[in-house]
Amino acid sequence: MTETRTPKSRNQRTGQPPLESAPREVTLHPVDGPGESYPHPAGKAARGSGGRRKGVPFIALLLVLVLGIGAGLGGGYYLWGWERPYTIDLKSVEVPEWVKQEFIRKNIFSRPDVSRKRINNIVIHYVANPGSTAKNNRDYFDSLADQDPQKSGTSTSSHFVVGLEGEVIQCIPVTEIAYGNAPRNDDTISIEVCHPDETGRFNDATYESVVNLTAWLCRELKLGSKDVVRHYDINGKLCPKYYVDNEDAWVQFRKDVDAAMKEL
Structure with a gap:
C-alpha cells in the first residue's frame, strides 16, 4: 500500500516547493511470513482519534507466533520425519514356544555381543543354499567362531532360521545385533x-512358519507389516530371490502377516 502527499503550492519568489511539503512516498510492508514483521517507516505515526498511535493487538502477535511455531514443526516433519516414541523393552520380548533357542557362541565374526535398545524393521532373507536345513545354517553361523580373530574372515549370521519342515531355530537374542542386514544391523x-530349490520359493510348511514368526515378532515389537522388509530393500541384494523377482508374492506375504497378527 503506498500513500502520497500532495505538495503545497510553490514559493512565489523562488519557484521551489517548501522543504516541509516535498512529496514523499512511504511503503507499508505487509507481514511476509510467520514470525516476521517490519517496523513502521521512521517519522510516520499512524493517525487516529486524539493523535494516538495504533498498536498491533496482542492477539495478532500471539497468532503470528503460533503460526510461526506450527510452520517450523511442520517443515521439520516434512524434511526429517517424526520419530515415534519407542517404549519396548527388548529384554521382555518373548518368542513362541515352538521356536527352539540354540544360541551360537559369542565371537567377532557372527555374534559380536553388541546390544541395542530398539528394533525398527524385520528383514526376510533366503539362505541361498537349496535343500539345507535350519540346523545346517545355524551350525554354519556357529562355526565362524573358529576363524582366527587375528585374520580377516567371513562374517554373517541371523537371529532366526526357518527350516524346510517349518522348524524355527533362534541363533541370537533379539537384544543383540546379528551380521545380516548391513548397514542396518543395529535396528533390525x-x-x-x-528353500528347496534354486528359485528361492518357500515351501508351504516353511512359508506358514515364517509368516507366523513374523506376525508374532510384529506383535511383540509393536510393528506392522509395513515394517517387514526384504534384504533387497535394505541394501539392494537379490534376497530373498523369489520375493524380489515376484513383487506380487511379496505383497501377498505382507497381507498374510497382517492376517496372522489378527489371529494372535
Whole structure:
C-alpha cells in the first residue's frame, strides 16, 4: 500500500516547493511470513482519534507466533520425519514356544555381543543354499567362531532360521545385533529362510512358519507389516530371490502377516 502527499503550492519568489511539503512516498510492508514483521517507516505515526498511535493487538502477535511455531514443526516433519516414541523393552520380548533357542557362541565374526535398545524393521532373507536345513545354517553361523580373530574372515549370521519342515531355530537374542542386514544391523531383526530349490520359493510348511514368526515378532515389537522388509530393500541384494523377482508374492506375504497378527 503506498500513500502520497500532495505538495503545497510553490514559493512565489523562488519557484521551489517548501522543504516541509516535498512529496514523499512511504511503503507499508505487509507481514511476509510467520514470525516476521517490519517496523513502521521512521517519522510516520499512524493517525487516529486524539493523535494516538495504533498498536498491533496482542492477539495478532500471539497468532503470528503460533503460526510461526506450527510452520517450523511442520517443515521439520516434512524434511526429517517424526520419530515415534519407542517404549519396548527388548529384554521382555518373548518368542513362541515352538521356536527352539540354540544360541551360537559369542565371537567377532557372527555374534559380536553388541546390544541395542530398539528394533525398527524385520528383514526376510533366503539362505541361498537349496535343500539345507535350519540346523545346517545355524551350525554354519556357529562355526565362524573358529576363524582366527587375528585374520580377516567371513562374517554373517541371523537371529532366526526357518527350516524346510517349518522348524524355527533362534541363533541370537533379539537384544543383540546379528551380521545380516548391513548397514542396518543395529535396528533390525534377521530371519533366514530355507528353500528347496534354486528359485528361492518357500515351501508351504516353511512359508506358514515364517509368516507366523513374523506376525508374532510384529506383535511383540509393536510393528506392522509395513515394517517387514526384504534384504533387497535394505541394501539392494537379490534376497530373498523369489520375493524380489515376484513383487506380487511379496505383497501377498505382507497381507498374510497382517492376517496372522489378527489371529494372535
